[in-house]
Amino acid sequence: MIQSHATARYVRTSAQKAGLVLALIRGKDVNRALATLRFTKKSVAEDVAKLLRSAIANAQQKDGFSGDVDRLFVSACYANQGPSQKRVRPAPMGRAFRVLKRTAHLTVHVSERPEKIVPVGAPGVEAVPTRKPRRGAPKRSNK
DSSP: OOEEEEEEEEESSOHHHHHHHHHHHTTSBHHHHHHHHHTOOOTHHHHHHHHHHHHHHHHHHSTTOOSOGGGEEEEEEEEEEOOOEEEEEEOGGGOEEEEEEOOEEEEEEEEEOSSOOOOTTOTTOOOOOOOOOOSSOOOOOOO
16 A cells, blocks of 8 residues: 655644645545645645645655556645744834744645445445434423
């Protein structure tokens, strides 16, 4: 099973904001993840898409890769906090406020699925019987 990763360091966003975008693609197939990032309205989504394409290219260069990009999925992705740039903003009466310009280190791991998933109801596969759904919640008394 092929595993590959790519890291982007010192991306000019906070780790919390990047984590919101990374949570959208975690566990998805790479094609679906790229489509999700394309229509995400966060500016860091472009950086994450570039990083994901890099991780896919890294997986294609490994020995033993099957050649089928459709079998790749995002196995893990996370954002760690990078160094913050400290800046000073003038404030009234001679004071100054500190401004933190945060950075983040983004990492995306992609892996190859072992085999194609057989859909339920395929020939030769028996369906597991399910329980009958309950009609309603039990009645509670307010005594």
